[in-house]
Amino acid sequence: MADPRMTLAPRFVAALRAAFGDEFAETDPAIRRSERADFQADVAMALSKRVGKPPREVALAILAHLDLAGICDKVEIAGPGFINLTLSPDWLAHEVFAVAHDPVLGVRHASVTETVVVDYSAPNIAKEMHVGHVRSTVLGDSLARVLEALGHHVIRQNHVGDWGTPFGMLIEHLLDLGLGELGHEDALAASITDLDAFYKQARTKFDAEPAFAERSRQRVVLLQAGEAQTLALWSRFTQASKRYFGAVYAKLAVTLKDEHIVGESFFNPKLPGIVGELEERGLAETNNGAVCVFPEGFTNKEGARLPLIVRKGDGGYGYAATDLAALQHRTSVLGATRLLYVVGAPQQQHLAMVFAVAKSAGWLQPPARAEHVAFGSILGPDKKMFKTRAGGTVKLAELIDEAVQRAAAAVAEKNPALDEEARAVVARQIGIGAVKYVDLSSDRIKDYVFDWDRMLAFEGNTAPYCQYAHARVRSIFRRANPGDVTASATAHVLLREPAEHALGVELLEFGAVVASVGQTLQPHRLCTYLFNVATKFNSFYDQCSVLKADDEAVRRSRLALANLTGNVLAKGLDLLGIEAPDQM
Numbered sequence: 246m247a248d249p250r251m252t253l254a255p256r257f258v259a260a261l262r263a264a265f266g267d268e269f270a271e272t273d274p275a276i277r278r279s280e281r282a283d284f285q286a287d288v289a290m291a292l293s294k295r296v297g298k299p300p301r302e303v304a305l306a307i308l309a310h311l312d313l314a315g316i317c318d319k320v321e322i323a324g325p326g327f328i329n330l331t332l333s334p335d336w337l338a339h340e341v342f343a344v345a346h347d348p349v350l351g352v353r354h355a356s357v358t359e360t361v362v363v364d365y366s367a368p369n370i371a372k373e374m375h376v377g378h379v380r381s382t383v384l385g386d387s388l389a390r391v392l393e394a395l396g397h398h399v400i401r402q403n404h405v406g407d408w409g410t411p412f413g414m415l416i417e418h419l420l421d422l423g424l425g426e427l428g429h430e431d432a433l434a435a436s437i438t439d440l441d442a443f444y445k446q447a448r449t450k451f452d453a454e455p456a457f458a459e460r461s462r463q464r465v466v467l468l469q470a471g472e473a474q475t476l477a478l479w480s481r482f483t484q485a486s487k488r489y490f491g492a493v494y495a496k497l498a499v500t501l502k503d504e505h506i507v508g509e510s511f512f513n514p515k516l517p518g519i520v521g522e523l524e525e526r527g528l529a530e531t532n533n534g535a536v537c538v539f540p541e542g543f544t545n546k547e548g549a550r551l552p553l554i555v556r557k558g559d560g561g562y563g564y565a566a567t568d569l570a571a572l573q574h575r576t577s578v579l580g581a582t583r584l585l586y587v588v589g590a591p592q593q594q595h596l597a598m599v600f601a602v603a604k605s606a607g608w609l610q611p612p613a614r615a616e617h618v619a620f621g622s623i624l625g626p627d628k629k630m631f632k633t634r635a636g637g638t639v640k641l642a643e644l645i646d647e648a649v650q651r652a653a654a655a656v657a658e659k660n661p662a663l664d665e666e667a668r669a670v671v672a673r674q675i676g677i678g679a680v681k682y683v684d685l686s687s688d689r690i691k692d693y694v695f696d697w698d699r700m701l702a703f704e705g706n707t708a709p710y711c712q713y714a715h716a717r718v719r720s721i722f723r724r725a726n727p728g729d730v731t732a733s734a735t736a737h738v739l740l741r742e743p744a745e746h747a748l749g750v751e752l753l754e755f756g757a758v759v760a761s762v763g764q765t766l767q768p769h770r771l772c773t774y775l776f777n778v779a780t781k782f783n784s785f786y787d788q789c790s791v792l793k794a795d796d797e798a799v800r801r802s803r804l805a806l807a808n809l810t811g812n813v814l815a816k817g818l819d820l821l822g823i824e825a826p827d828q829m
């Protein structure tokens with residue numbers, strides 16, 4: 246059962262029914278973790294009004310019927326009417342043993358498993374991936390892993406921006422550089438490794454040379470008409486970009502692969518049909534030649550209705566039409582009932598309008614629903630948008646390299662005995678772990694300030710802190726005598742010391758925390774949890790000898806507790822997309 250609340254709650258419900266009657270059987274006992282005891286039930290406070298008695302009296306009435314024999318050793322009323330619950334060490338030990346022997350460590354499948362589309366990363370071809378895309382990539386990847394662990398069928402969709410008017414000038418620039426012919430793939434890939442520079446060169450030429458601009462415009466027409474040679478050039482170009490994205494994903498160790506790329510271009514042939522359907526249903530209006538839908542409830546400051554433009558005045562289709570086509574594809578072809586969009590907060594209104602239009606068009610009907618998993622910005626030390634010292638956008642690839650370099654320096658200082666090869670591996674795990682963890686550990690909707698020293702610190706709510714606790718566990722096992730290690734795998738768990746008790750209670754929470762991330766889509770809850778596990782483990786390790794415990798049973802129990810801690814930390818970090826080195 247793992248989560249003690251699952252055992253405690255039905256007992257409370259029975260007591261509520263006995264004390265106040267059947268109509269109270271649905272009441273939430275409101276049991277939560279507490280600092281003073283293991284758990285605290287707040288139900289008496291909530292019920293006080295309903296039954297017309299002071300909370301303390303309500304609590305007494307509940308206690309008169311509450312049967313927690315064998316589960317809790319101490320049940321006390323505190324303050325105005327909180328019910329404090331202290332788990333019995335034997336019951337707790339029994340549950341900890343069960344989780345330790347559960348291959349999924351208490352992470353259960355959701356009661357209803359569904360097909361979930363996670364739209365994340367979505368960089369733009371011909372533009373550099375920047376730190377803004379780091380958030381989407383890291384958050385989305387973690388959510389995909391968590392939802393999979395909860396038994397859902399997750400479909401990753403990388404909605405890359407690979408279509409639109411800039412491709413006209415990009416293709417012409419490509420031809421001017423003589424890279425259009427087959428056999429130049431490597432040179433092409435090299436020249437667009439610096440995508441921003443390539444884009445800027447094309448842009449500068451576009452602005453300065455009318456002939457080039459004209460060629461570019463004609464190229465757009467050819468592209469949109471699907472002219473074969475133009476499409477071939479375009480695709481050579483996007484292939485090179487995908488290679489670059491793939492390299493970044495590999496570096497970041499995210500689960501996003503080439504096959505998840507379903508870019509804007511994929512939906513291009515479907516756009517006339519989408520607009521046609523909106524027109525047929527009478528949802529579209531023509532406004533200055535543009536086809537618009539005005540979803541209900543969206544107005545500007547002056548109260549004027551806001552349009553979602555599905556076809557522009559020049560006949561071209563834009564971002565909104567593509568998003569509608571993608572949404573329809575996700576519900577009808579992919580069969581998803583939960584659609585997640587891991588996209589920055591500035592696109593809130595765009596997505597809300599897309600969802601509203603999709604609902605009225607019948608493409609998004611219950612049980613299917615869409616959620617914008619919005620996130621804030623990464624800020625520099627000056628609390629403004631994160632920029633390089635020269636004022637440019639920070640490139641993702643460079644950021645990752647710097648993280649790994651800095652981690653290597655930290656590891657060299659912390660563990661000089663580590664050989665060079667091992668150090669390089671650990672530095673990568675710590676550096677990338679730190680970049681991901683800092684992004685995941687604060688409430689995603691908030692902006693955060695990028696701070697190398699804080700994110701790479703071995704103290705505090707950081708990746709290295711959690712990774713270090715895990716490495717500590719593994720190091721205990723390297724030093725333990727083999728007989729104890731073997732015996733610990735089946736050893737009885739004994740929780741006599743307060744630090745053991747506290748760690749045991751924490752370890753039982755893993756499944757509930759993962760489930761809550763699946764619901765709220767807030768990975769920071771998992772970070773906070775892992776930080777707590779690491780902290781409780783460190784107190785346990787300070788206060789209780791493991792290898793030096795005289796009593797064999799105690800020694801083996803402590804090894805078992807340490808091992809479970811290590812497993813929970815490793816699995817939890819894995820759900821965040823972070824590796825857990827065995828030594829660091």
Ligand code: ARG
Nearest residue numbers: 364367368369404405406588
């Ligand atoms: N390519 C877009 C950008 O870089 C993000 C796309 C997000 N996904 C979507 N379905 N609109 O801003």
